[in-house]
Amino acid sequence: MPLTDETVVAVVGAGAMGVGIAQVAAQAGHEVHLVDAAEGAAAAAREKLAATLTRLVDKGKLTSDESAGILERVIIGPAADGDLRELPPVGLVIEAVVEKLAVKHEIFGTLDDEQDESTVLATNTSSLDIGAIAADLAHPERVIGLHFFNPPPLMKLVEVVRTTQSAPEILRDAQALMESWGKTPVLCTSTPGFIVNRVARPFYGESQRLLEAEVADAATLDFALRELGGFRMGPFELTDLIGQDVNFAVGNSVWHQTDRDPRYEPVAVQRELVEAGRLGRKTGHGYFEYAEGGQPVGVTPDEGRARELVGGPIETDPVARTIAMLVNEGVDLVRRGEATAEDVDTAMKLGTNYPKGPHEWLAEIGAATIVEQLRALDAAFPGGRYRVSPALEEQV
Ligand SMILES: NC(=O)c1ccc[n+]([C@@H]2O[C@H](COP(=O)([O-])OP(=O)(O)OC[C@H]3O[C@@H](n4cnc5c(N)ncnc54)[C@H](O)[C@@H]3O)[C@@H](O)[C@H]2O)c1
The missing domain is CATH 3.40.50.720 (NAD(P)-binding Rossmann-like Domain)
Structure with a gap:
């Protein structure tokens, strides 16, 4: 019927x-x-x-x-x-x-x-x-x-x-x-995370790694992604809203279901927050502290630092690093036959409110630049997380 x-x-x-x-x-x-x-x-x-x-x-x-x-x-x-x-x-x-x-x-x-x-x-x-x-x-x-x-x-x-x-x-x-x-x-x-929960992983992971490396604090990285990168929210304010436990569980599930692919390996800073019960707005504190009414308190980004990082070396550029990884994820999903490029872009724009889809960024930035950025990240942080999708390599 x-x-x-x-x-x-x-x-x-x-x-x-x-x-x-x-x-x-x-x-x-x-x-x-x-x-x-x-x-x-x-x-x-x-x-x-x-x-x-x-x-x-x-x-x-x-x-x-x-x-x-x-x-x-x-x-x-x-x-x-x-x-x-x-x-x-x-x-x-x-x-x-x-x-x-x-x-x-x-x-x-x-x-x-x-x-x-x-x-x-x-x-x-x-x-x-x-x-x-x-x-x-x-x-x-x-x-x-x-x-x-x-x-x-x-x-x-x-x-x-x-x-x-x-x-x-x-x-x-x-x-x-x-x-x-x-x-x-x-x-x-039925690939782990489907489209949205798979492709979105580096949006959180890249900033968490930058935080862990003390490149900038959470408020500054959020400012960079939001105000300079065009994302609706920064990764730390967003995961505080979603719940660190919920966001961690999704990432962890994708990691396990992909046989612990280093691309999705959870980051210690988030695991520690979850273990400490600092789950975000719902518990009154996560990356940030929240007042009774749910407003964040004392969030003061270092705007100068954010502007210095964005457009600088890829290893410490939160925006370019995140976008390169989102593109890598998106094209890889298509290469494996899990979804079409058009559906990946539609899903990311509607499901996560990203300003552009991975393939739109790819067209704008160019495969050569993205591959160069990923290779530099792979050299700086070896282990497979930044391996370039063959779908990008084929284009250069
Ligand atoms: N919450 C989200 O943001 C979200 C988004 C997309 C998908 N999902 C998925 O949707 C599903 C439900 O999520 P939720 O957030 O609504 O959960 P929830 O905990 O709010 O609701 C689950 C409901 O299922 C009921 N239930 C449990 N066992 C049952 C059974 N055997 N028969 C009938 N009812 C049963 C519970 O009593 C409860 O009311 C999950 O698979 C979740 O992964 C959740």
């Missing part, structure tokens, strides 16, 4: 992501069954959604009729408290439960047994191998990733992820459906 505007959807897991995804689907006109294993959690999430919709009506973003229609389409049915055998037949399930392979695998096993073989089974996992979630199912061809970004109603990007077994027509349908939900889908394989 192809995915259409009429497709009935189930969202399993009514946490931060699940409730947002349910809102998006219901807003696009779908009937949505909301499910969560914690008793009463799905119903409570629907109440939370009602409050969100009321706020949107107050702000004039929705009419009260639209709001009522959305809420009416979010159904707390017999499966709401987690028993998926009670779920009526649906055309699409989007799973957004805790990030644990065993839990997801069991859910997909039940859905594979209980739902018609044409029902598309999607996971919102950020870091698990979707092939492993689909392993041993009778119909693994209907399993895909639909990786939404937080918060789903506001973030346009959805990574549509294929395993080696996903059916091409299901992937095509899923992309069309995401477009009809007002999203911008990009297609990629």
Whole structure:
């Protein structure tokens, strides 16, 4: 059964992501069954959604009729408290439960047994191998990733992820459906970190290494990336916002899943912050200290130092070093056949708000310069982190 505007959807897991995804689907006109294993959690999430919709009506973003229609389409049915055998037949399930392979695998096993073989089974996992979630199912061809970004109603990007077994027509349908939900889908394989969480690693790692080498402090490096590099936020203020534990876990997961590729090796400064419980804004301190209301205190960048570093030698230029590595990651992903260049650029601009995509930077800066910069970094810091992607070497 192809995915259409009429497709009935189930969202399993009514946490931060699940409730947002349910809102998006219901807003696009779908009937949505909301499910969560914690008793009463799905119903409570629907109440939370009602409050969100009321706020949107107050702000004039929705009419009260639209709001009522959305809420009416979010159904707390017999499966709401987690028993998926009670779920009526649906055309699409989007799973957004805790990030644990065993839990997801069991859910997909039940859905594979209980739902018609044409029902598309999607996971919102950020870091698990979707092939492993689909392993041993009778119909693994209907399993895909639909990786939404937080918060789903506001973030346009959805990574549509294929395993080696996903059916091409299901992937095509899923992309069309995401477009009809007002999203911008990009297609990629189930490679560690998919596109965004993979290509973004050096944005954090390069500055962390510069901090560790005492080239500049966190505020100065943030200033360089933000004010001189054109990024929306610096890596330290951004990871303080995301949570150092969350950002560290993503990096660590990519590192482990790539057999500890030195490109993704976590940096001690961040590990130490996590171990010390300095997780960022949510704990009141991370790289920076935060006042009660969440505003950072005492952040004073050394602007002169930042301007001296940017445009200087590549080893200590936070902007050029970061961009060279983002380009290297982006082209390497394309070389391995994980995604197209266009999708990589779209994903990075929409998923992380980067001012440009890696291939746009490449076109602007030129492969010869990027290769020269990476070779200089490799000479200064040997060990494989700065190895040049063959995709760049071929261009010089
Ligand atoms: N938070 C993010 O920024 C983000 C972004 C993209 C993807 N994701 C992914 O989305 C998924 C959910 O993340 P979240 O942040 O919404 O988590 P969350 O902790 O807010 O919610 C998870 C929910 O799943 C429920 N749950 C646990 N086991 C269940 C089961 N067996 N059946 C049904 N419900 C079950 C929990 O009760 C909880 O309500 C994870 O796979 C995560 O990696 C998260």
